[in-house]
Amino acid sequence: MVDPLLSLRGVCKSFGGIQAVSSITFDVAAGESLGLVGPNGAGKTTLFNCVCGQLRPETGDIVFDGSPLIGLPTYRRARLGIGRTYQKVEVFTDMSVRDHLMVAERARRGEGRLWRDLLNLSKPTTDEIERVDATLELVGITQLARTSVNALGLGHCRLVELARALATEPKILLADEPSSGLDLHETAEVAAVLRTVQRERGTAVLLVEHDLSMVAEVVDRTVVMDLGAMLAEGTFDEVMANPLVRDAYLGQMGLA
Amino acid sequence: MEQFVGFALPGVPFGCTYALVAVCLVLTYQATGVFNFAFGAQAYASAFVFTYLTQYKNWSGWEAFLISVVVMGPAVGWLFDRLLFRHIANSNTIAKMVCSLALLVGIPSLLPVIFGNQNLDATATIAPFFNPNVVYFTLWGTPINGIYLSTVSVTVLVLVLLTILLRYTNLGLQMRAAVESRRLVQLDGVNGNGVVAVAWIVSSFMAGLAGVLFAPNFGAFQAQNYVTITVAAIAAAVWALLRSIPIAALVGVLIGVTTTVLQGYIPPDSFFNAAVVPALPFILIVVALLILPGMRSLDASRDPLATIDPPPPPMAAATRAPTMDRIIRVLWWILFGGFCVSMLTWIPGSFPAWTTVFNNGLTLSIVLLSITLITGMAGQLSLCQATLAGVGAFTAAQLANHLGLNLFVGGLIGAALAAIVAVILALLSLRLRGLGLALMTLAAALAFDATFFNETYITGGPQGVSIQGKWLGTSEFFNVNGHAMFLLALGTLVVAVVIVLLVRKGTVGRNLAAMRGSETATAGLGVNPTRQRILVFALSGAIAGIGGLLHSLEQQVVDPNAWNADFSLVLVVLVVTTSVTTVEGAIQAGVGFFVTEQILTTILPARIGASSLTVVLFAFGALTYAQHPEGVLEYQKRKGTARFERLFFSRGHPAGEAAPAEELAPAISTSHANG
Numbered sequence: 001m002v003d004p005l006l007s008l009r010g011v012c013k014s015f016g017g018i019q020a021v022s023s024i025t026f027d028v029a030a031g032e033s034l035g036l037v038g039p040n041g042a043g044k045t046t047l048f049n050c051v052c053g054q055l056r057p058e059t060g061d062i063v064f065d066g067s068p069l070i071g072l073p074t075y076r077r078a079r080l081g082i083g084r085t086y087q088k089v090e091v092f093t094d095m096s097v098r099d100h101l102m103v104a105e106r107a108r109r110g111e112g113r114l115w116r117d118l119l120n121l122s123k124p125t126t127d128e129i130e131r132v133d134a135t136l137e138l139v140g141i142t143q144l145a146r147t148s149v150n151a152l153g154l155g156h157c158r159l160v161e162l163a164r165a166l167a168t169e170p171k172i173l174l175a176d177e178p179s180s181g182l183d184l185h186e187t188a189e190v191a192a193v194l195r196t197v198q199r200e201r202g203t204a205v206l207l208v209e210h211d212l213s214m215v216a217e218v219v220d221r222t223v224v225m226d227l228g229a230m231l232a233e234g235t236f237d238e239v240m241a242n243p244l245v246r247d248a249y250l251g252q253m254g255l256a
Numbered sequence: 257m258e259q260f261v262g263f264a265l266p267g268v269p270f271g272c273t274y275a276l277v278a279v280c281l282v283l284t285y286q287a288t289g290v291f292n293f294a295f296g297a298q299a300y301a302s303a304f305v306f307t308y309l310t311q312y313k314n315w316s317g318w319e320a321f322l323i324s325v326v327v328m329g330p331a332v333g334w335l336f337d338r339l340l341f342r343h344i345a346n347s348n349t350i351a352k353m354v355c356s357l358a359l360l361v362g363i364p365s366l367l368p369v370i371f372g373n374q375n376l377d378a379t380a381t382i383a384p385f386f387n388p389n390v391v392y393f394t395l396w397g398t399p400i401n402g403i404y405l406s407t408v409s410v411t412v413l414v415l416v417l418l419t420i421l422l423r424y425t426n427l428g429l430q431m432r433a434a435v436e437s438r439r440l441v442q443l444d445g446v447n448g449n450g451v452v453a454v455a456w457i458v459s460s461f462m463a464g465l466a467g468v469l470f471a472p473n474f475g476a477f478q479a480q481n482y483v484t485i486t487v488a489a490i491a492a493a494v495w496a497l498l499r500s501i502p503i504a505a506l507v508g509v510l511i512g513v514t515t516t517v518l519q520g521y522i523p524p525d526s527f528f529n530a531a532v533v534p535a536l537p538f539i540l541i542v543v544a545l546l547i548l549p550g551m552r553s554l555d556a557s558r559d560p561l562a563t564i565d566p567p568p569p570p571m572a573a574a575t576r577a578p579t580m581d582r583i584i585r586v587l588w589w590i591l592f593g594g595f596c597v598s599m600l601t602w603i604p605g606s607f608p609a610w611t612t613v614f615n616n617g618l619t620l621s622i623v624l625l626s627i628t629l630i631t632g633m634a635g636q637l638s639l640c641q642a643t644l645a646g647v648g649a650f651t652a653a654q655l656a657n658h659l660g661l662n663l664f665v666g667g668l669i670g671a672a673l674a675a676i677v678a679v680i681l682a683l684l685s686l687r688l689r690g691l692g693l694a695l696m697t698l699a700a701a702l703a704f705d706a707t708f709f710n711e712t713y714i715t716g717g718p719q720g721v722s723i724q725g726k727w728l729g730t731s732e733f734f735n736v737n738g739h740a741m742f743l744l745a746l747g748t749l750v751v752a753v754v755i756v757l758l759v760r761k762g763t764v765g766r767n768l769a770a771m772r773g774s775e776t777a778t779a780g781l782g783v784n785p786t787r788q789r790i791l792v793f794a795l796s797g798a799i800a801g802i803g804g805l806l807h808s809l810e811q812q813v814v815d816p817n818a819w820n821a822d823f824s825l826v827l828v829v830l831v832v833t834t835s836v837t838t839v840e841g842a843i844q845a846g847v848g849f850f851v852t853e854q855i856l857t858t859i860l861p862a863r864i865g866a867s868s869l870t871v872v873l874f875a876f877g878a879l880t881y882a883q884h885p886e887g888v889l890e891y892q893k894r895k896g897t898a899r900f901e902r903l904f905f906s907r908g909h910p911a912g913e914a915a916p917a918e919e920l921a922p923a924i925s926t927s928h929a930n931g
Contacts, residue, residue, distance in 0.1 A: 052780060054776065073779070074776075074780055075782050078781055078782035090773075090774040090776060090777035091773060092769060092772070092773030092774060094773070095766075095769055095770065095773060099766060103770045103778065103781060104781045104782075106763050107781040107782035107783045111763050112783065112791075113763070114762075114764050114791050117758050117759050117761075117763060117765065118758055118762075165780075165781075168782060
């Protein structure tokens with residue numbers, strides 16, 4: 001059996017008396033697209049934070065591409081190949097879209113030597129510019145390259161965030177509610193980008209999303225969480241047919 | 257036990273005044289999100305006016321109290337809110353801090369401008385029931401006089417009244433609700449602005465009261481004593497996590513008591529009594545910042561309506577037409593060339609005083625560039641840049657003095673030492689941002705003032721260490737007078753400017769700009785924020801160290817008072833007034849400060865201190881930081897550019913306004929239309 005790209009085993013995280021994530025175990029294979037769904041407060045974003053290193057789980061193991069992640073700082077995890085977008089948009093105020101991607105392009109290689117800056121050796125190379133342009137084109141925001149993010153709306157900021165994460169050429173992309181605040185057209189654009197990334201670049205996608213139609217369109221497999229625990233795992237149709245999921249996640253609507 | 261109580265009791269009145277100001281800090285922070293560094297200055301101002309009225313105008317204590325505390329205190333608080341803080345309620349923490357620092361710097365400088373330099377003797381007290389000269393009773397050997405009784409009784413009364421106000425009244429409930437967002441409570445029908453104004457009025461009254469209660473404990477009236485009250489109050493507020501008023505009051509009293517207990521037990525002539533006891537509040541601040549997790553999340557934006565605010569305007573240079581850009585570049589080079597030629601030809605002979613002014617300005621600009629790096633690029637506020645400059649200057653001067661080391665070599669060693677100190681500070685404050693970092697650096701600056709900069713073998717005493725241009729080398733070329741110093745200052749400034757520009761457009765600068773926007777997301781891309789921060793601190797420290805040496809060389813003395821914590825605050829105020837984000841801003845601030853001072857010295861009578869007035873003018877300029885974070889000059893440049901372009905290129909935008917989004921990025925409107 002091929003080793004999974006990302007493996008979570010018994011991950012637990014609590015805040016005071018609240019068990020935000022309770023003994024979560026699942027794998028994501030290379031190039032796979034996995035949906036992580038559940039109602040608000042299910043612990044999805046907390047789990048993302050545990051994977052990315054913003055939070056440290058109390059127990060459990062997280063292994064990525066053969067390397068244990070527990071104890072590694074966020075930036076080291078990113079350099080291993082974990083890209084991420086955020087539930088609440090995190091863009092770099094005052095910076096142009098192209099510069100967002102240039103930061104990511106350089107960060108991927110762990111660059112940031114002061115002496116190179118002082119010797120004026122930090123100019124973007126042709127290769128870097130081409131890679132950035134390719135990512136901008138992939139996400140469909142080439143026309144915004146020189147625009148400051150201050151002048152962009154939420155939809156475009158989400159696309160910038162996605163492009164920035166992709167510019168690190170991650171092995172897995174953790175997309176946290178990428179369609180939040182977007183209209184139908186923009187949501188379809190994001191879904192298309194995620195599918196393209198998975199298909200053309202072989203990037204695994206771990207998608208947290210409330211828009212179930214988007215989840216159904218993008219993912220190969222789905223994990224459902226509720227109140228920090230894992231309720232079900234399987235294809236989208238399988239988990240949606242699960243009575244526990246219908247009861248806990250969809251509530252009265254699901255029972256109707 | 258009796259001895260302990262005997263040592264502790266004299267500290268209670270001091271602790272009471274610390275408690276009052278600490279409560280002001282917590283109350284205002286909770287109600288408005290502003291950490292008002294200026295409460296100490298407000299206390300000083302009320303005490304100054306009170307003492308001035310009783311001593312020079314022969315007013316009775318009650319009359320003076322009425323004006324200086326009951327009227328002036330709340331009026332100042334109301335004005336602060338109405339004219340300043342209300343308009344920046346939704347600004348970031350740095351902007352609010354800068355405004356309160358401007359007030360801290362400006363208020364004490366304004367008083368001598370209004371009243372002239374006065375020798376005040378603070379002997380009057382406010383409570384007529386207790387005669388300050390009468391000892392009413394003795395407790396464990398401690399005489400309890402009128403000053404003691406009035407301070408303690410008034411403090412207890414005020415704190416009880418405040419507790420009732422906050423806990424048992426509707427107004428107190430509304431104040432607590434306004435913490436999140438004054439705009440949000442307005443949606444619930446509460447007059448959010450009115451509630452916050454009351455918080456300012458109450459806290460400013462208490463600050464004034466603390467100042468007047470504090471003054472008689474010392475006799476001679478000195479501004480320095482109010483630095484003590486400010487720092488002790490900050491320490492108490494920090495230990496209360498800027499949340500709990502009872503804890504802030506309790507810690508304030510404990511600091512007062514602990515200080516007198518330590519002074520009692522530690523031999524008076526020991527190092528600990530001279531250095532450690534005065535440094536107690538700084539130590540408490542540092543320890544609190546290091547161990548209290550709550551201090552790391554102070555700056556998280558809490559206003560749920562924050563997203564409705566418009567984005568900040570772009571820099572003037574970003575909105576200029578290319579032709580306009582070329583014209584400005586050419587004009588700038590002509591001006592710069594003219595300035596250099598003048599400094600090398602007719603100015604030193606005809607106007608020697610102006611040679612000193614410009615040399616001072618150029619050398620100070622180097623120190624200010626270190627703030628451009630930290631604040632302008634990294635988005636963090638360091639309040640110890642003058643200290644780092646002093647470290648560089650004293651190191652080089654002492655190496656030249658004792659080892660006969662060339663000032664070039666000594667300067668490099670001094671810069672390295674300043675960089676090391678900066679790195680240590682960066683390591684200590686790795687988890688701190690915004691207010692936490694500002695407090696840590698301020699504590700470090702004050703700790704240096706109380707320890708290293710207070711040691712004669714380091715600083716040569718109050719008169720400082722003299723340094724001479726000949727120590728630069730065997731030749732007399734770098735004599736500090738005339739062309740040589742100008743060339744040295746200009747050359748170093750150019751190098752510093754090039755360094756800052758290279759860093760800004762390089763990878764580190766881009767990473768720092770990204771961290772300013774979102775440190776979480778930057779780390780999530782693979783950037784090591786710790787490393788970037790240490791790099792910028794080290795570079796900033798080195799530049800400050802070199803600048804400090806050159807500025808001291810121009811003055812021919814390294815003066816400990818010139819590089820104290822107060823001057824660190826002044827430096828921040830100077831550079832944010834012009835523009836903290838551009839290198840021009842640092843140069844304009846450095847040169848502008850000394851040019852303004854020289855002009856004011858020439859045209860104003862000596863009674864009005866030109867230096868004080870210059871600081872006041874820049875402090876007023878810094879108050880606009882929150883409205884125009886790009887700096888007043890940058891704002892005026894943008895306005896002027898727009899006007900000029902409208903007149904000559906038919907392309908300008910409304911005065912002072914940024915280019916419309918569709919002009920900055922034609923694609924946006926298309927994209928929206930498609931969507």
